[in-house]
Amino acid sequence: MLKKTAINDINLEEQPDDQRRLYYRKIFRKFVLLTILCSLIPLLLVGWAINIHYSDFANTRVMKSFQTRIEHHRQVIELFLRQRSSMLELIAHSHTKQYLNQAENLSKMFELINREKGSITDLGLIDENGRHLAYIGPYDLMNCNYSKTFWFKEVMNQGIFISDMFMGFRQEPHFVIAVTSSSQGKKWILRATVDSEAFRSLVENVRIGKTGEVYLLNQQGIFQTSSRFEGRIMEKAAFEMEPVHSGIKVRILDAQPANGTRHPRQVVSHVWLDEPKWLLVVKQDYAEAFTDVNHANYAVLFFLHLSALIILIVTVFITRHMINVIKQRDREADQLNRRLMQAGKLASIGQLSAGVAHEINNPLAIILTERQLLLDAGRLCPHPEPVFVEQFDDSMSQIDVQVQRCKRITQNLLRFARRTKSVIDTVNINSFLGEVIELMKREARSSGIKFMPDFDENIPPMLSDPSQLQQVFLNLITNAIDAHEQKPYGSVSINTRISGSRDGVEILIADTGSGITPENVDKIFDPFFTTKMVGKGTGLGLSICYSIIKRLGGEITLTSIINEGTEFKIYLPYKPSAKLIEAMEKGDGEFD
Amino acid sequence: MIGAKILLVDDEAVFTKNMSKLLANRGYVVTAVNSGDAAIQVMEEKDFDVVVLDLKMPGMDGLTTLKEIKNLGLFTETLLLTGHGSIDSALEAIKLGAYDYLTKPCEIDELVAKIEGAWEKKDVKAKKDMNEKIDRLVESPGDVFKLFPKRKKIKNVSSRLFLTYHAFMLS
Numbered sequence: 030m031l032k033k034t035a036i037n038d039i040n041l042e043e044q045p046d047d048q049r050r051l052y053y054r055k056i057f058r059k060f061v062l063l064t065i066l067c068s069l070i071p072l073l074l075v076g077w078a079i080n081i082h083y084s085d086f087a088n089t090r091v092m093k094s095f096q097t098r099i100e101h102h103r104q105v106i107e108l109f110l111r112q113r114s115s116m117l118e119l120i121a122h123s124h125t126k127q128y129l130n131q132a133e134n135l136s137k138m139f140e141l142i143n144r145e146k147g148s149i150t151d152l153g154l155i156d157e158n159g160r161h162l163a164y165i166g167p168y169d170l171m172n173c174n175y176s177k178t179f180w181f182k183e184v185m186n187q188g189i190f191i192s193d194m195f196m197g198f199r200q201e202p203h204f205v206i207a208v209t210s211s212s213q214g215k216k217w218i219l220r221a222t223v224d225s226e227a228f229r230s231l232v233e234n235v236r237i238g239k240t241g242e243v244y245l246l247n248q249q250g251i252f253q254t255s256s257r258f259e260g261r262i263m264e265k266a267a268f269e270m271e272p273v274h275s276g277i278k279v280r281i282l283d284a285q286p287a288n289g290t291r292h293p294r295q296v297v298s299h300v301w302l303d304e305p306k307w308l309l310v311v312k313q314d315y316a317e318a319f320t321d322v323n324h325a326n327y328a329v330l331f332f333l334h335l336s337a338l339i340i341l342i343v344t345v346f347i348t349r350h351m352i353n354v355i356k357q358r359d360r361e362a363d364q365l366n367r368r369l370m371q372a373g374k375l376a377s378i379g380q381l382s383a384g385v386a387h388e389i390n391n392p393l394a395i396i397l398t399e400r401q402l403l404l405d406a407g408r409l410c411p412h413p414e415p416v417f418v419e420q421f422d423d424s425m426s427q428i429d430v431q432v433q434r435c436k437r438i439t440q441n442l443l444r445f446a447r448r449t450k451s452v453i454d455t456v457n458i459n460s461f462l463g464e465v466i467e468l469m470k471r472e473a474r475s476s477g478i479k480f481m482p483d484f485d486e487n488i489p490p491m492l493s494d495p496s497q498l499q500q501v502f503l504n505l506i507t508n509a510i511d512a513h514e515q516k517p518y519g520s521v522s523i524n525t526r527i528s529g530s531r532d533g534v535e536i537l538i539a540d541t542g543s544g545i546t547p548e549n550v551d552k553i554f555d556p557f558f559t560t561k562m563v564g565k566g567t568g569l570g571l572s573i574c575y576s577i578i579k580r581l582g583g584e585i586t587l588t589s590i591i592n593e594g595t596e597f598k599i600y601l602p603y604k605p606s607a608k609l610i611e612a613m614e615k616g617d618g619e620f621d
Numbered sequence: 622m623i624g625a626k627i628l629l630v631d632d633e634a635v636f637t638k639n640m641s642k643l644l645a646n647r648g649y650v651v652t653a654v655n656s657g658d659a660a661i662q663v664m665e666e667k668d669f670d671v672v673v674l675d676l677k678m679p680g681m682d683g684l685t686t687l688k689e690i691k692n693l694g695l696f697t698e699t700l701l702l703t704g705h706g707s708i709d710s711a712l713e714a715i716k717l718g719a720y721d722y723l724t725k726p727c728e729i730d731e732l733v734a735k736i737e738g739a740w741e742k743k744d745v746k747a748k749k750d751m752n753e754k755i756d757r758l759v760e761s762p763g764d765v766f767k768l769f770p771k772r773k774k775i776k777n778v779s780s781r782l783f784l785t786y787h788a789f790m791l792s
Contacts, residue, residue: 387677391633394702394726398639401729405646436726 049359053352060351064344069337076333080326087322092279095298095318099277099311102235102243103300106309109231110191113149113223114206114304116142118189121210121219129154129219130163139165148224150203155218157185166222168199175220184209184218191305193247194225194263202262204228204253204305229254229262241313248273248306268310273301281315371554371575378556378572386439393435400428441569453605456493458525458534459484465502466523469510477518478510485526488534492604497577504570505538505597511561512542512595533583533603539596545589553587582609624648625670625740630660630686631702632678640673643729649736657681661689669697671739673732675725676703676710684714691718696747698739702727 120129120138128134139152151166159176175181178197184190184207194202207220232254235243245253250270255262271278279298294315299308316323407413407421466480473480506521513519519541528535545553545560552558554575559568578585582605589595627649631637637653644651652667654660658681660672672690676683687699701722703711711722720739723732 390725391636395633395636395639397726397728398636398643401643402639402646405643432726440724 053356056355057348057352060348061344064348065341068340068344072340073333073337076329076337080329080333083329084322084326087325088319091296091318091322092298095279095296095311095313096277098237099298099300099309102232102311103302103309106231106245107302107304109228110206110223110302110304113142113221114189114191114208117206117208117219117221121208126154126162126210126212126215126217132163132165135163136165142221146227148227149206149221150224151222153220155181155207155220157216157218162217170198173198180205180207181218184220185216193249193251193305193307194253196263201225233257237311237313238317240317241311243309243311245302246270246308246310248308253307268308270308271299273306275301382442382556386442389435389439393432393439396428397432400425400432441573452494452496453492454495455490456495456498457490458488458536458601459486461495461498462502462523462525462536465499465506469503469506473506473510473521476510476513477516478513479518479520481520481522483522483524485524485534488525488527489603491534491601493581493601494577497581498601501574501577501599502538504574508570509538509540509542509595512540512544515543516541528600531600531602533601536599536601537596538599539594541594544591544593545587545595546591547589550587550589554585580609581605624650625736626650626668627652627736628660628663628669628672628697629653630655630657630672630678630683631675632656633675644733644736647729647733657683657686657689660686661693664690664693664695664697668695670743671720671736672697672699673736674699674701674719676701676714676722684710684717687714687717687719696743696750698743700732700735700739 120142124134124138129138135152135154139149142148142152151164151168151170153164153166153170154162155175156162159174159178159181161171161173161175164171179195180190180192183192189206189208191206192204194204196202203222203225205220205222207218209216209218211217232243232245237243242257242259243254244256244259244266246266246268247253248270250266250268252260252262252264252266256266259268260266277298277300279296282295282297295312296315296318297310297312299310301308403421404425407418413421462482462484466482470480506523509521521538521540524537524539526535526537527533549558549560554571555568556572557568558571575585578599578601581601583599583601585597585599587595587597624647627644629637629640629644629651631640631653632655634655637655641651641653652663652669654663657678660674664672674683674686674690678686681689683701683703687701690697690699698720699714699718701711701714701719702725703722711719714722720742721735723735
């Protein structure tokens, strides 16, 4: 039971606890949710939308760059081939078979064509039956008959032909360009082997990043140039062939499981060359091709989510702060409500009790007169029985005692409710308290109580109502003495000091009595609440103190520890506010 | 010795009845009425030494009644009975010329003591007035006075004024 309770510190903490906590949590959730709805979601939506659009845009740009690149390569390759075939055509159509059949002439042509480095490796003249008529080149092919070769048939039909890569008689990958011409009704063929070193380097040496490559495939999907990663020349490629089409195609290709070493995704663009029908392929790993785009995307998303996170955190903090402010306000409002309720209670009880007291006074007056009449009549009675006289006197005195008791109650009630004008005067609180103590000393001594005054000598004279203050101190000191009923002796200390926080004085009246239970602390200022024995207290003393101190612009609080004592703390301003004085002079403002 | 003539004014009939008896037992001559109006009426007809007046009454209240009594211009002293809460009104009453007040319920002895005080004061005032009149009488021998020893009144018969009851009482 050893519990310390202060009347003004009783706040909502111990009242609707769970309900309040739920309420605050609800507000918190609502605030956070609302902020998320109003700021985070739009932010994220806009961010994501921009990101998606930007990605699309960037992807298109990357694809476009692939198209441009492959177009460029195609032009280079086609130019290379067209140059050589045009030159052959020109020679074939501008010279006669007889002229070219002579070795020195053919050699002159060979040198003429090869004036540009890396052009052709050999040049041969072939008749309509596929026999070699003349040949300039590093191989000994004079006796070869080409009538059975695939390109011979093609060139005889088409007039000009560029072959795929093949091994041929010399057993190394090469390809030929052949053109036909005719003299004296007989077709003949001028055939050149393209310098495959030069041609392959043209394609194979192209470097696109770390993972990019360029290669050529024929219609059967055979490598016409070596690939860096996928296979050597003349090997069959794993590339999924498509029928010949015009235009450039760009697609994203998921890697086949067989090529486990490669990155999972690739960007592939391909285009068919005009002549020969070779497929030019440009490939790069998706990840590399899109590195910049992805970096930009990641940065945007990172900052987007970072700012969302910051907003969320800030929201939570602000909301928590706001909830705390609300809690504080609620606490203050609660306290105010309690005081208002206390004041209201006092006011209504005051009005009620004034009426009741008046009404009770009249019957009391009659009872007293009846008693007096009986006494008078008794005195006139000539020979009363002694037994009767004894009982009669006893009853009469008891009637008087009880009427006096009633009278005390009604007087207290009326004092409590009274609307008297306050008389504001200069009060020296120390000497004033000294007088009150002097007044109570005798009663205290008979109860074994010692007063222990401790006054701050620096307290200046103040303005207040002396007669009402006297009432307050008398009540409090009487209570302090009465609190020692269960104890043989004790002390009542009475301190004064200058208030640290406000402009006024503090008076502390502390006893070593039985204390007040925490549940009673709440009710102690309520009218008619008393813990004294029936007939001893009216339960109005502290109510009167409370309303007087309030009226004088002060404050009365208490702390109590069971079996150790109670301390009343009164704060009084040096002077009541002007408004208060005015109200007091009018005689109202009692229960404000 | 005949006690003072007392007018008891209180709206509680039982109270006035009892109090009349108590005061009569103590040798006073008591008239009791139950309202302010009745009190004024009775006072216009009869002479009283002390009026014991309740402050809180329906109809004409104590203070108004007191003012009316004062308007009558008599030597009669007034004692007020009040509930504790209306001490302000009691003080107001003293300002208006009441002799004293008593808080209700009151002890008979207390009341008797106050009545005695009031009666004495009234007597002193009345005697002083009488002496002044006698002095005036001595100074103006031309006037003819008629004495009414029973009512302790002297009448100046020579003034040919038509005396109203009030004026009669004054003279």
